[in-house]
Amino acid sequence: MTLSKLMMAAALAGVALPANAQDRTEIQWWHAMGGALGEKVEAIAAGFNESQDAFQVVPVYKGNYTETMTAAIAAFRAGEQPHVVQVFEVGTATMMAAEGAVKPVHEMMAEADVAWNAEAYLPAVRSYYSTPAGELLSLPFNSSSPVMWYNKDLLDRVGADVPRTWDDVFAVADKLQADGHECAISFGWQSWTMIENYLAWHDQPIGTRENGFAGFDTELVFDEAEGLTALLQRIADSQEQGTFKYGGRRGDSLPLFTSGECAMWINSSAYYADMQQQAEFAFGQTMLPLDTETAEAPQNSIIGGATLWVLSGHEGEDYQGVAEFFNHMSSPEVQADWHQSTGYVPITTAAYELAREQGFYEENPGTDTAIRQLSLNEPTENSRGLRFGNFVQIRDVINEELEELWSGNKTAEEALSAAAERGNALLREFQSANQ
Amino acid sequence: MRTKNVTFKSPWLPYLLVAPQLLITAVFFLWPASQAIYQSVLRQDAFGLRTEFVGLANFRRLFADPLYFDAFVTTVVFSALVTGISMLAALVLAIMADRVLRGALAYRTLLIWPYAVAPAVAGVLWWFLFNPTIGLVAYALDVLGYEWNHFVDGTDAMALIVIAAAWRQVSYNFLFFLAGLQAIPRSLIEAAAIDGAGPLRRFLTIQLPLLSPTVFFLMVVNVVYAFFETFGIVHATTRGGPGNDTVILVYKVWRDAFEGLNLGASAAQSVVLMVIVIALTAIQFRFIERRVEY
Numbered sequence: 070m071t072l073s074k075l076m077m078a079a080a081l082a083g084v085a086l087p088a089n090a091q092d093r094t095e096i097q098w099w100h101a102m103g104g105a106l107g108e109k110v111e112a113i114a115a116g117f118n119e120s121q122d123a124f125q126v127v128p129v130y131k132g133n134y135t136e137t138m139t140a141a142i143a144a145f146r147a148g149e150q151p152h153v154v155q156v157f158e159v160g161t162a163t164m165m166a167a168e169g170a171v172k173p174v175h176e177m178m179a180e181a182d183v184a185w186n187a188e189a190y191l192p193a194v195r196s197y198y199s200t201p202a203g204e205l206l207s208l209p210f211n212s213s214s215p216v217m218w219y220n221k222d223l224l225d226r227v228g229a230d231v232p233r234t235w236d237d238v239f240a241v242a243d244k245l246q247a248d249g250h251e252c253a254i255s256f257g258w259q260s261w262t263m264i265e266n267y268l269a270w271h272d273q274p275i276g277t278r279e280n281g282f283a284g285f286d287t288e289l290v291f292d293e294a295e296g297l298t299a300l301l302q303r304i305a306d307s308q309e310q311g312t313f314k315y316g317g318r319r320g321d322s323l324p325l326f327t328s329g330e331c332a333m334w335i336n337s338s339a340y341y342a343d344m345q346q347q348a349e350f351a352f353g354q355t356m357l358p359l360d361t362e363t364a365e366a367p368q369n370s371i372i373g374g375a376t377l378w379v380l381s382g383h384e385g386e387d388y389q390g391v392a393e394f395f396n397h398m399s400s401p402e403v404q405a406d407w408h409q410s411t412g413y414v415p416i417t418t419a420a421y422e423l424a425r426e427q428g429f430y431e432e433n434p435g436t437d438t439a440i441r442q443l444s445l446n447e448p449t450e451n452s453r454g455l456r457f458g459n460f461v462q463i464r465d466v467i468n469e470e471l472e473e474l475w476s477g478n479k480t481a482e483e484a485l486s487a488a489a490e491r492g493n494a495l496l497r498e499f500q501s502a503n504q
Numbered sequence: 505m506r507t508k509n510v511t512f513k514s515p516w517l518p519y520l521l522v523a524p525q526l527l528i529t530a531v532f533f534l535w536p537a538s539q540a541i542y543q544s545v546l547r548q549d550a551f552g553l554r555t556e557f558v559g560l561a562n563f564r565r566l567f568a569d570p571l572y573f574d575a576f577v578t579t580v581v582f583s584a585l586v587t588g589i590s591m592l593a594a595l596v597l598a599i600m601a602d603r604v605l606r607g608a609l610a611y612r613t614l615l616i617w618p619y620a621v622a623p624a625v626a627g628v629l630w631w632f633l634f635n636p637t638i639g640l641v642a643y644a645l646d647v648l649g650y651e652w653n654h655f656v657d658g659t660d661a662m663a664l665i666v667i668a669a670a671w672r673q674v675s676y677n678f679l680f681f682l683a684g685l686q687a688i689p690r691s692l693i694e695a696a697a698i699d700g701a702g703p704l705r706r707f708l709t710i711q712l713p714l715l716s717p718t719v720f721f722l723m724v725v726n727v728v729y730a731f732f733e734t735f736g737i738v739h740a741t742t743r744g745g746p747g748n749d750t751v752i753l754v755y756k757v758w759r760d761a762f763e764g765l766n767l768g769a770s771a772a773q774s775v776v777l778m779v780i781v782i783a784l785t786a787i788q789f790r791f792i793e794r795r796v797e798y
Contacts, residue, residue, distance in 0.1 A: 135762065135763050136762075138765075139762050139765070142550050142551055142765065145551055145552075146551065146552045163550050163765060166549065167549065167550065167551040167553060168553075169551075169553055170551040170553060315653075315655050315656050316636070316637065316655055317655040317745070318743060318745060321655070322655075324635060324637040324638045325637050328637050328638060330637055459764060459766070461763050461764060461765075462759075462760070462763065462764040462766070465744075465759070465763065468745065469744075469745065469746075469747045469748050470747070472655075472656070472745050472746035472747045473746075473747045475655075475656050475746070476656050476657065476658065476746055476747065478747065498766070501547070502547050502548065502549050502554070502556075502766075503549050503554070
């Protein structure tokens, strides 16, 4: 793997080391936070480096989530792995299965000399990244949750209240269309927002074996959820009136909302900074709509975002540094600041309370939507999160099949069952590669 | 034809002279190719902690997958369109540039420019131009009464990647066509003109046959380009969507390896691609080249 060595060298050369760096033990931290988020990450590392003089955390930007994870894996295969790597939530099963390559956070914290309490983390965040026995595997860092963004100016213009249910959403669409405005709703990251979170929100399973938490022999069952099938069909059919407009995968549909074309948009709460920059109208965020056909009240939403995984194969004392750094990072001050400037949720209860004390939610109404959704109820087996192998590919499969639905080539039932079938084949492949 | 035999004094000198080329071939082609073949018969987890020899299972799974066949068809359609459109456009431009007397250098420079733009950058530019919400081209099409949405419409998506891929290649083809046209002796064309042949006739009976080596060469280069170097364009614009409508073979190789972390499946696809290109090149040189007049 000469390539990854080269990349390492290039990355190292790009980081200016302070004069006393040689006395300090260096901790490599590979992350996927570009732009403004990247600057924030640098600031967090700098804050830690100033707070003590034994360790030097070196953050290195490695591209988007997929690229960062692939780079770390390639580096591991070449024996050049960083200490800490940021991995997105759907990579969890892959990292977890790599026993011997990763050092579980609960283990590292127990071995290190730091005061640390896993209970400090919010249950909805903690549960996603814990073993079924409740042991934390990776450190939650940037977590968000899907919310419904709405164009307040448009809603006010037609005298519509902020929708609470899917029926409300379609009613708002009717009002908008009566006023000559076509598109009411769009969304991004559709597997995450419209399938994974829909099911958690209505306390229904995505897959068997506790959504994969209990073992690799899990199977996807989202195609059996009748409410989901009916809703997706209803959304697809509403394209005829222009109620729904599909704007592409991931965040590609953002311009649909920020240009004012679609009045509502379901996607991550972490788009807060983008909204402030791009939307030239009053906007707000509210909880995900409830499907009253499926459930009477919402359960809780699940997170997206990334965690920090510790890779094995370094000197024992290095891990003391990683543990101290993790402790610093989880402090209420660091977390509350991160939350308020990015729109990611505060991941500890203390940080949430600190943000509240600082009056952030009063000044910026709606910014606590994601965290309120996440902590709405104690997570159940269905709403704790999911742990499927090959899930990056499965999300691609879901994207593809949903696009067949939006194009009118398949019905919701056909698209979902094809997605589940193809997804299950990928799960079996993962199972046989990791046994 | 006369051939010249060159002899070296030292028997080692010729080997020494070709050594750099051999070394480059070994390091950048033979070694990776052998790695791909080796990986294609293994099943490995992402970190390489567990490796299992599975024989041809990766290939069997590949050929049993109807989507792989779809990707193959998509690739053939895509390559044919990219090659056809970019060569035709380049030929027309080259013929026109060949006739220009004043400011020829400026035209040529401008036409060659796109070739210097990296595919990923070009992809992003096209993404913006054709974005159904904020894109200029999409807006213009909307004015003309066509609702462009490559996120939902597979034909739109295919058109987008074909335009983006062909656009860049037009420059390259233009260079070769222009050079080819300028190498044709003026006296031939003038003689034909004196005999009363019009521009079209002169082109069809004199220029085109004399250009055939260039046409042949460019066809090989363009097909190989469409097969292998268009990953960046698909990645930056459609990401294979909607559905699987724009998943071409090389994009699938990348996706399975770098997003799916499934090295065995991806390596098997690389091997298939390798075989396809070797076969394609062999066919082209064996059968088509014979009919080309040099």
